[in-house]
Amino acid sequence: MSFDVIVVGARPAGASTALLLARAGLRVLLVDRARFPSDTLSTHQIQPPGVALLRRWGLLDALLAAGAPLVRTARFDPGPAVLEGAYPGPDGVLSPRRTVLDALLVAAARAAGAEVWEGFAVTGLHVTDGRVAGVEGTPRGAGRPVTATAAWVVGADGKHSTVARSVAARPYRTRAARSGAFYAYVDGLALRGGEMYPRPDRLGSAWPTNDGLAVAFLSVPAHRFAQVRSQGLAAGFAAGFAGLGDLGERIAAARLAEHVRATVDLPNTFRVPYGPGWALAGDAGLVMDPITGQGIANALRDADALAAALIAGLGGAAPLPAALAAYHRGRDRERRAMYRLTTGLAAFGPDRVGRRLYPAIADDPAEVTRFLGVLAGLVPAGPYFGPANLLRLTVARRRTGRRAHPARWRGGLDVPEP
Ligand SMILES: Cc1cc2nc3c(=O)[nH]c(=O)nc-3n(C[C@H](O)[C@H](O)[C@H](O)COP(=O)(O)OP(=O)(O)OC[C@H]3O[C@@H](n4cnc5c(N)ncnc54)[C@H](O)[C@@H]3O)c2cc1C
Incomplete structure (x- = not known):
């Protein structure tokens, strides 16, 4: 079992990378321990640069047909003034549920010719002559470990990436986790486009998603997470929205369609995203607090840039190390200021x-x-x-x-x- 590229992780970063590599004619293996459709702990605003890529890849119409509306206006209400208006450009914000988005990306990668192993957990890397040359793992349900080899391995396996840990990818600009997040699906919540309510001690937002529901997101300083939770998830969540314009009242008058999800596992770090035989994309290479909702679009942008580097490098059009170095530089140049803005917002305090x-x-x-x-x-x-x-x-x-x-x-x- 030998491939040009093995991609570990089959959500926005990994499935998109596999899709683009397969479309370019490379032999690609895409693996994930999950089986799709599969949910994950995440809300799902895709920022306009991500929407533009989905359009370019021919996937946007299918996503829209699945029911999440494109939001072209937003209300940003920090308290003393309300900023309400349109996003620049033709692409707004789209919030498809991850069960929908991730399954669509996996299906597109498969349709493009990538081999997809779902239910396959990578346990380690196959290393020869000091360079990564494949993955080792276990298909779910089968006791026997499997090794698959490739010219290059992409770790798109999220913020606790096995690939990044195995190659000891160097972290930098690391910031401690600063916030805790809660979210829930709400039925019967009328929204004015996307709505965001930043305050010195919390941020609430709400966006329309699939099935006529809204996804409501609450971020609080990490040290307040346990206290909000201790009120009971539903009660703490509702209390967190109180006083955020009239959003709290509208949420209280609506109905929670599913249980409230919560997490405080929200790291912030860059990692060096390439080395001999390996590269990282998405959260595996750069993760930031979800308070600004950048992760999915970032993952899609990484897929676009990394796939271009691998296609050029493995195809002989450019030296691969130089192409990957350019990928690294471009990523950091593009994200540094947003990372600073995001970690600043997640620290809360006076604005x-x-x-x-x-x-x-x-x-x-x-x-x-x-x-x-x-x-x-x-x-x-x-x-x-x-x-x-x-x-x-x-x-x-x-x-x-x-x-x-x-x-x-x-x-x-x-x-x-x-
Ligand atoms: C509460 C919360 C809310 C968020 N809200 C937003 C938002 O509104 N907008 C936004 O843009 N971002 C949001 N994010 C961030 C977003 O979820 C991530 O940035 C995005 O999912 C990253 O995509 P990815 O493909 O890099 O990794 P992931 O989506 O984490 O996917 C990684 C995949 O790798 C697989 N995997 C991991 N290890 C292995 C292994 N050893 N073997 C096989 N498979 C493996 C996992 O099963 C998983 O499917 C939020 C995050 C959180 C926690």
């Missing part, structure tokens, strides 16, 4: 920036759209939260007939460093 920024832009539809573009990963967060832009949006807009010079700005407005 120094927002206090001035939100009231200054709330009445300007173009600026609201731009801000929503930052949250969606469409507008780079780094320059947006840089002093020059914040000065433009706050101080300069308040002064009439006089432009303040960015260099004179001493306010230190920036995304709070965690």
Whole structure:
């Protein structure tokens, strides 16, 4: 059993990587210990850059047909001002249930020619001459271990990646887990597009998903997780939404369609995503708190970039180490500012920036759209939260007939460093 590439993990990062490699004609094995359709502990906003990739890969229509609506407007209500408007560009936010999304991606990878082993748990890597050359694992129900070999192994096996651990992929920019998350499916909750309510001690949000339901998400500081839980999951969840605009009242008047899920297993880290015979994609290579809902789109972006690097490298069009180095650099360049924004938000506390920024832009539809573009990963967060832009949006807009010079700005407005 020998392949060009073995991909471990068959959700957004892995199934998409396998799909793209198989479409390029590579012999691909995709394995997962789960059997699909399979749920996982995650809400499911896909940010517009991820939606754009699903469209490009020809999968968006099938997802939309499965019933989750594309949301093109959002309401961001931090308290003193409400920012309500449209996302930039043609693609909004889509929140398909993971049972739907992940099964669709696996089916697409299989249809593209990838061999798929469901119910196969990878227990270790096959290493020859100091480089990864395959995987070892056990098919569920069969006692006999199996070894499959390949030119390259992709670890798309999530935040507790077996592949990353086996190759000792170096972590960096690690931040301790900062938040705890709760979510539930709500029946009969009318929404104004996507809704987000950040507060110094919590964040609530709600998005329409499949089956006419909404998925409601509550994030609290990690040290408050046990206290919210101790009220009973349903009661603690409902109490967490109280006072978030009128969302709490609307949730209280609606019906929980399923039990409340909760987790405090929310690490934040980058890992070096490649080495001899191996590469990482999705949460295995870079995981961040779900408070900004970036993980799925990030996984899809990784799949796109990593598949391109492997196709070029294994096909001889470019030296593979250079292609993978470019994948690493591109990923970090693209995500660094959002990681900083995300870990800053998940640390909770006073919002120094927002206090001035939100009231200054709330009445300007173009600026609201731009801000929503930052949250969606469409507008780079780094320059947006840089002093020059914040000065433009706050101080300069308040002064009439006089432009303040960015260099004179001493306010230190920036995304709070965690
Ligand atoms: C509470 C919560 C809410 C979230 N909400 C959002 C959101 O709204 N939007 C968003 O974009 N992101 C969200 N995320 C993050 C999102 O879930 C992840 O970023 C995303 O699932 C990462 O995809 P992935 O393919 O990299 O890994 P995963 O989805 O974790 O998939 C990894 C796969 O690898 C398999 N696997 C692992 N180890 C092995 C092994 N040894 N052998 C075989 N198979 C293995 C697993 O079975 C799994 O199927 C949320 C996360 C949490 C915890």
